Amino acid sequence: MQAIPHGLGATNTVLVEAGPRLPLFDGCATRRLEKDWQAALPAHTLMARAGLAAARLALALRPHAQRIWVACGPGNNGGDGLEAALHLARWGKAVHLTWLGTPERTPPDSHRSWAQLEAWRTATGTTALQWAEAPPERFDLCIDALLGIGAQRPPEGRAAAWIGHINSGREAGATVLSLDLPSGLFAGSGVAHDCHVQATDTLSLLTLKPGLFTHQGRDACGRIWLDDLGTDSQTPEGKGVPTAWLNPAPANTVQAHASHKGSRGDVVVVGGAPGMTGAAWLASMAALHHGAGRVHTVLLDAADTGAPAFHPLQPELMTAELAGQDLARPRSAVVCGCGGGRAVQTVLTRVLADSARLVLDADALNALAGDSRTAPAWRRQLAQRHAAGRSTVLTPHPLEAARLLGSDTAHVQAHRMSSAQKLAETYRCTVVLKGSGTVIAAAGRTPHINPTGNARLATAGTGDVLAGLIGAELAGGHSDFEAACRAVYHHGHAAGPLDDDGPALTASVLARGG
Known part of the structure; x- marks a missing residue:
């Protein structure tokens, strides 16, 4: 200072x-x-x-x-x-x-x-x-x-x-x-x-x-x-x-010279239903550029989209089917919900049951907050994950937070810290309540307020990028609260200075580090 x-x-x-x-x-x-x-x-x-x-x-x-x-x-x-x-x-x-x-x-x-x-x-x-x-x-x-x-x-x-x-x-x-x-x-x-x-x-x-x-x-x-x-x-x-x-600047993570792609952790991104595949690709790109050793992208209902077997501008990303993924690997994290649409509901039970580390974003959050017959079972699975010591991070924006709390956006925004804390205690997860001054909360922890980021992040897809960053931090071995704090800081910092005359920041540029 x-x-x-x-x-x-x-x-x-x-x-x-x-x-x-x-x-x-x-x-x-x-x-x-x-x-x-x-x-x-x-x-x-x-x-x-x-x-x-x-x-x-x-x-x-x-x-x-x-x-x-x-x-x-x-x-x-x-x-x-x-x-x-x-x-x-x-x-x-x-x-x-x-x-x-x-x-x-x-x-x-x-x-x-x-x-x-x-x-x-x-x-x-x-x-x-x-x-x-x-x-x-x-x-x-x-x-x-x-x-x-x-x-x-x-x-x-x-x-x-x-x-x-x-x-x-x-x-x-x-x-x-x-x-x-x-x-x-x-x-x-x-x-x-x-x-x-x-x-x-x-x-x-x-x-x-x-x-x-x-x-x-x-x-x-x-x-x-x-x-x-x-x-x-x-x-x-x-x-x-x-x-x-x-929220402080994260300490640098030093990688051993003898590292290999397997030791740096795997991220599996599950989302991208028809018409929304870009969200899954953005989360995958962010995880890759943030240090994950391998990234697998599971596009939901891919057979109905005619989606290519790889990203033409990011060939390092691998597409996969969920059935073939071992989600419980010790150094792996799953990011679920980015562009998932209703199709995410068909995989959520398995994702909650099997994932060693898990980020739930976008349509996965809407599914949890919904009134379908399976929503109560999914919420019970979250409690079971907490009891088993498995990491889970929820990343709602204020409207999604309001749905999860049965409240409204105005109330959430007027009580950002207490809303984030209530979500964390209700769902037994680390919660990232997005917005100006993102709040990171977990049960039994004093919340963090993030000082980085600006209006350049107010474009479509930047939330998917954040989900991918958190996934990479989890796969790298950080705890759920630490992973969330680190990723949120990096995400805001990558936006750079606010310059009204400068070019707009697109999510794909942000996914590559800003």
């Missing part, structure tokens, strides 16, 4: 980038941790550090800002903003300060920040800091200290009006630095109210929050920074239990 320029003095503020395994704390967990630190440190220490960190980062982002607006809410997020405004004014910056709070009703920490600011203004007679009832007409830097982790209901009144003005300024080229979270974004879920700040940068204070990295969070936050407020070198009892972890 990259620190902000040292010319502004010692700082704990770092730019959060994909790679490290970092703990994430939702709003409740953050408040518990904050309370522990407040008990361990002198009064007002955390808010004083937060305001200083915000002011330093603001100047690092926009060192020549001439018109600075600090928009403060009535709670402690607003107190952080008051502290930042005081520092900026002391450093000679002209600050336009608006506050939704009042001295009589603000929390004790924020009241102390207000009192310090007023005392300095009175003692110096400064005009650099201007209290105002309304936002400035124009600004080139705004510190959003309206709501932070306190966004429990949709912003309204002056708060909503100010958020609209902040976003208008951003569209005109202003830098918008949100403190803790863009106002209107939920810390735990990444759900954003219709009225929310679109930040260029977000400074998360004390902890990183899951909502920064999943669902609508990544679009709302811009670049994400963390300042631990000087707590990293100090350890009060417990230090908090993370709500989730940021």
